[in-house]
Every structure is written in C-alpha cells, then in structure tokens.
Amino acid sequence: MSIRTKLILFILTLLTAISAVTAFLFLHNEWASISSNSQKKNLQVLLSMSEVCKEIHGAPGKSSAYKYFKAFLKSPEIIKVSCSGPGGRVFMEERYHSPAQIPLRYYFKNFSPPLTGVWETSSDNGVEILRASLTARSRGAEITASVDFSTQLIYQEMDSSLRRSSASFFIILSLAFAIGCAGTLIITRVIAGPIQAIAEAARIIGSGQLNHRVPVKSEDEMGRLALEFNRMADRLKEFDEMKRDFVSSITHDLRSPVTGIELCADIIRKLAEKRDYDRIPEQVFSINEHSQRLNRFIDSMLEVSKIESGKLNLTIKPVNLEDLVDRAVRAFRTYAAQKGLKLEFIVDGEVPDTRGDPDRLYQVLANVIGNAVKFTDSGSVSVFIETLPGWQKVRVCDTGIGIPPHELNNIFSKFYRISSGRREYPSARQGTGLGLFIAKYLIELHGGRIQAESGTGGSVFSVFLPS
Ligand SMILES: Nc1ncnc2c1ncn2[C@@H]1O[C@H](COP(=O)(O)OP(=O)(O)OP(=O)(O)O)[C@@H](O)[C@H]1O
Ligand SMILES: [Mg+2]
Structure with a gap:
C-alpha cells in the first residue's frame, strides 16, 4: 500500500471518528437542553395551574380564572387539568383527548422531572401520562392543582425540536466532512508527491543513472530533503568517479613497478648473455627502486586498513x-x-x-x-x-x-x-x-x-x- 493511500485512510478514519464523536456530543447536549426547557415549561404550567386553582377556590364564579383554565388545554400535550380541595374533592376538571401519536425519530426518553411538585407516570386507557400535582394553601384549606401531560406528546415536541436543530447541524457537519476529504486529498498529494519523487529518483540512481536529480520546488522540509538527496547524489557521483580513477590509478601504480621490474630483469638477462656485467648493477638498482615503490603502495593500503580497524598505534x-x-x-x-x-x-x-x-x-x-x-x-x-x-x-x-x-x-x-x-x-x-x-x-x-x-x-x- 502506498504512503499516500495510508495517509488518506488514516486521515479519513480520523475525520469519521471526529464527526461521529461531534454528532454524538451534539445530540446528547441538545437533547439535555431541550429536555431542560421542556421541564421548565411544564413546571411553569403546573405553577400557573396552582394559582388558577387558588383563584377558583376563593371565588368560584370568577370567569377570568376559568378562561385560563381552558387556555391551558389548548396546549396539545396537556390532556387533563383539575383542582381538588381537602379530602380529594375535585371542584374543577377539564379533559381533552390526546391527539394522534406520531412515532419518534430519536429514542431518547430519559426525562428527569422537576423538583417542585409530585411528578409520576401512569397509563390512562393506553395513553402514557405524566401526572404533575402541586399542593398549596388557599383560605385555610389545602388545594391541589394537577396537570396530566401526554408523555408521548412531550417527547414528540422535544423530538421535533431536536430534528429542527440537528438538520442544520448535520448539513454543516457533512460540509465540513466533504471539505476535510478534499483537504486530505490535497495534503496527501503535497506530502506524498515529493516523497514519491525522491523514491523514484533513488530507484533511478540505484539503477546506475547517477546524473538523475530530484527537482527542488519548495524551501520547506520536503525541499530541504530533496536538496540533501541531490547533494548525496552529487557525492555518490564524485565517489563513483573517484572509484573509477582509483581503479585506473591503482592498476597503474601496481602495474608500472611490476612492468619496470620485468623490463630490468629482461635487460639483465640480455646483458648476462652478452657478458656485459658492468651495466647489471644499474638495472639491479632500478629493480630495487621499483620494488620500493610497490612496497610503499602496499604499506599505504595496509595503513588505511589499520586506521579503519583502529589498530594503528604510536610509539611516543x-x-x-x-x-x-x-x-x-x-x-x-x-x-x-x-x-x-x-x-x-x-x-x-x-x-x-x-x-x-x-x-x-x-x-x-x-x-x-x-x-x-x-x-x-x-x-x-x-x-x-x-x-x-x-x-x-x-x-x-x-x-x-x-x-x-x-x-x-x-x-x-x-x-x-x-x-x-x-x-x-x-x-x-x-x-x-x-x-x-x-x-x-x-x-x-x-x-x-x-x-x-x-x-x-x-x-x-x-x-x-x-x-
Ligand atoms: N602541494 C599541493 N599542491 C597541489 N595539489 C596538492 C598538493 N598536495 C596535495 N594536493 C592534492 O591533494 C591530493 C591528495 O594528496 P595525497 O598526498 O593524499 O595523495 P597523493 O599525493 O596523490 O598520493 P600519495 O600521497 O598517496 O602517494 C593530491 O592528489 C593532489 O591532487
Ligand atoms: Mg601525497
């Protein structure tokens, strides 16, 4: 798998994970805030109901209180409102039928009730009810206001709020994801492109084309890498030339004294045949010179090998x-x-x-x-x-x-x-x-x-x- 594919896979996995976590956190927090708003609203209804009950209890004929009473029932999630006096005697009650129930999209159902009043869930003819009641004193008597909410409709209301706010969130998240994907393609191209060029150059140079170089297109780390790579290729070329020179010079250095010795030996043989012994010492001297040169050469090579193995010691x-x-x-x-x-x-x-x-x-x-x-x-x-x-x-x-x-x-x-x-x-x-x-x-x-x-x-x- 190429480095670019690996990078793309890695960044995409990261993007997906970040998106999933962001979506989860968003839905969770949004639900918590919608749920808290709903609680406040329901509690407000209960408190207002309690006030209305007190008013009706004090002055049963007061029509404005009845008006409020009926007004509560205009909220679809309120199924029944009632006021009862001491001994549970109901002195006012209104009931509405719950409207048709719509299936929920999000199945968050954790609803923690407010601390004021008594909140309990029950079932009335198959309809799930959240019954809230609050007891207060009015003219020396204890009166209880109670409101029945349809839990299904509360959830429905919360569900559609969540749906509204999450729609725009998911559009933004999808846009961000798409931009992230496009960015990933560009970034991986920018990063992996020069690496691929250097890998290709290394292959070409490795195949023996020492003149090949990587184009240096930037001054960043990649540019510096390309520059250093080219320098390394330059040195490699120098060493290659040096090696060639060295081989030809070493051959020359080895061959010329050996050829010299051969020539001298030949001359000595011919001089001996002619019994011309006087000129022989001169040739022997030459042989000596040639062998000394050869020796010096071999000594240098041995010395380098000693230096490299750290075995060259001084006698101080x-x-x-x-x-x-x-x-x-x-x-x-x-x-x-x-x-x-x-x-x-x-x-x-x-x-x-x-x-x-x-x-x-x-x-x-x-x-x-x-x-x-x-x-x-x-x-x-x-x-x-x-x-x-x-x-x-x-x-x-x-x-x-x-x-x-x-x-x-x-x-x-x-x-x-x-x-x-x-x-x-x-x-x-x-x-x-x-x-x-x-x-x-x-x-x-x-x-x-x-x-x-x-x-x-x-x-x-x-x-x-x-x-
Ligand atoms: N005085 C100088 N003037 C010009 N070039 C020099 C001088 N001394 C050294 N150089 C250059 O440096 C190179 C390396 O010198 P070095 O003494 O290491 O090698 P060499 O003389 O070629 O061989 P060697 O010393 O092993 O017989 C020489 O080949 C020569 O090119
Ligand atoms: Mg020298």
Whole structure:
C-alpha cells in the first residue's frame, strides 16, 4: 500500500471518528437542553395551574380564572387539568383527548422531572401520562392543582425540536466532512508527491543513472530533503568517479613497478648473455627502486586498513621537529633539483624537543613536502618551522598548481585526488590519494591538526603539533 493511500485512510478514519464523536456530543447536549426547557415549561404550567386553582377556590364564579383554565388545554400535550380541595374533592376538571401519536425519530426518553411538585407516570386507557400535582394553601384549606401531560406528546415536541436543530447541524457537519476529504486529498498529494519523487529518483540512481536529480520546488522540509538527496547524489557521483580513477590509478601504480621490474630483469638477462656485467648493477638498482615503490603502495593500503580497524598505534618518545623536517627536506632535494625547483628550509629560532612518534611524523612531513615538490613545476618549495605558544608549526609553501578552494577539505579524504581530468594534473603525478588521509589521522592522533590553504600561485600546508 502506498504512503499516500495510508495517509488518506488514516486521515479519513480520523475525520469519521471526529464527526461521529461531534454528532454524538451534539445530540446528547441538545437533547439535555431541550429536555431542560421542556421541564421548565411544564413546571411553569403546573405553577400557573396552582394559582388558577387558588383563584377558583376563593371565588368560584370568577370567569377570568376559568378562561385560563381552558387556555391551558389548548396546549396539545396537556390532556387533563383539575383542582381538588381537602379530602380529594375535585371542584374543577377539564379533559381533552390526546391527539394522534406520531412515532419518534430519536429514542431518547430519559426525562428527569422537576423538583417542585409530585411528578409520576401512569397509563390512562393506553395513553402514557405524566401526572404533575402541586399542593398549596388557599383560605385555610389545602388545594391541589394537577396537570396530566401526554408523555408521548412531550417527547414528540422535544423530538421535533431536536430534528429542527440537528438538520442544520448535520448539513454543516457533512460540509465540513466533504471539505476535510478534499483537504486530505490535497495534503496527501503535497506530502506524498515529493516523497514519491525522491523514491523514484533513488530507484533511478540505484539503477546506475547517477546524473538523475530530484527537482527542488519548495524551501520547506520536503525541499530541504530533496536538496540533501541531490547533494548525496552529487557525492555518490564524485565517489563513483573517484572509484573509477582509483581503479585506473591503482592498476597503474601496481602495474608500472611490476612492468619496470620485468623490463630490468629482461635487460639483465640480455646483458648476462652478452657478458656485459658492468651495466647489471644499474638495472639491479632500478629493480630495487621499483620494488620500493610497490612496497610503499602496499604499506599505504595496509595503513588505511589499520586506521579503519583502529589498530594503528604510536610509539611516543621525545622528538626534535627540526631534525625530522631536515631529513624529509633532504630526501626530496634530488627530486626537486631534477625539476629545477628551489627547495629551502627556514627555521625561526631554537626549536625545542616535543613528544611524538618520530617515524609517523616523518611519514607525514615527507608526504606534505613530497606533494609540494610533486605538484610544483617551477619556482620553489619553502618549509618553515615556527614556535607558537603551546604549538610547533611546520609550514610548507609551494609555487605549484595550487588547490581550488572547494577542494581544500576533500583532499584529506581517503583516495581523494583532485580530478585527473584536469590538464594540470597529469596522471604521472598521481599517487594513491592516501597520503593526506593518513597524515591527517596521524597528526590528530598526536593531538595536532593539519590544514591546507590556497595561496596565490601555489598551496600552503600547515602542520600544528602540541609542544
Ligand atoms: N602541494 C599541493 N599542491 C597541489 N595539489 C596538492 C598538493 N598536495 C596535495 N594536493 C592534492 O591533494 C591530493 C591528495 O594528496 P595525497 O598526498 O593524499 O595523495 P597523493 O599525493 O596523490 O598520493 P600519495 O600521497 O598517496 O602517494 C593530491 O592528489 C593532489 O591532487
Ligand atoms: Mg601525497
């Protein structure tokens, strides 16, 4: 069942329940108010009757009292009125026949009588009667006024009042229900529409079409969801491209040293056949270089796996950062000289010892300085050490191709290399894209941080270590 159908069913059930409860409460309250009005009216009749009886008892010939007496009987629900004196002697009585009884629509019959007077129900020739009587004193004698109401007609009267008021109520309730249903359809479309679009987009992207995006039509939560979904799709596409680049680069990184070793071995074989032993050491040296490259690559992969399983530990001891940087700079002197780059190392004053894992710190510095040389074609690479309060900072500035500002954070991600499609990033320069990922992890493990900035015509990397 779709989310929209579920929403519609849920809201409709809710609407029906609310309507039913509202109708019940309305009928109940309306009946209570009609019933209380009817009681008041009946009591009023009884009180007036009592006054009339007193008057007739005092002055039997007074015609106005008789007039009232007869007037009561014009109300259809009053069947009989009477006045009786001491000993139950009836001195005035009028009786009318009850009109035809109409079946009731609502079967509420809970009628609680007023507190004044005596109210009792009985049956007179099959007609249900509510007999009300009230005793009062007149000229020293006790006289009782009694009125017989037809209960059926009282209920009938109440029933038709309820029918009148409920007709308009039910029309309004039906209108509200219809509007509620229309609103439900609109709301579910507004809510479920974007969800369906995102579900469809997820299906399309899942089928491999990574360029598909969800249209962002609003700025509300749904709009934000669509926006975040699109961002996620962008990242997915980036990762997909990275994976492709990585596979091609990893194949290159694995294949080129292996091919190099094969070539060298072939040359050695041919040299040996020609008994030209003098040139063999040069090829052995090349084989050594190739295998070292292969080893470095495998080491990086192993290190990432250690980082991810949390098994990479440091061996902390006192280290001198100046010595480490000096070693790393010297390691790249030949490479820099081959590229015609000036590689300088500038120390700002005395550098005190700090604590850290010297091998891991060297690894970080070698990667950052190596990157600077690798991505610089002309100009210089300058390495500085500065001592700040609480920190020792190594800054590596180059005049190379630089890093676009939006890539400054990405380059610390695993396997991330700035798009190989860019002309300035020839594949020969590429490594595995693991160097900075490992460097960041190691520096943070030391309690420090590493950051990259895009300088004018080059990049600046700063490594901070707690001193
Ligand atoms: N100094 C720099 N100038 C320009 N781009 C740089 C610089 N340093 C790093 N980068 C960019 O950041 C990416 C990630 O660097 P990182 O050191 O992680 O990987 P790598 O050098 O490509 O490979 P690895 O270090 O694993 O051999 C590089 O591929 C490069 O695109
Ligand atoms: Mg690197």
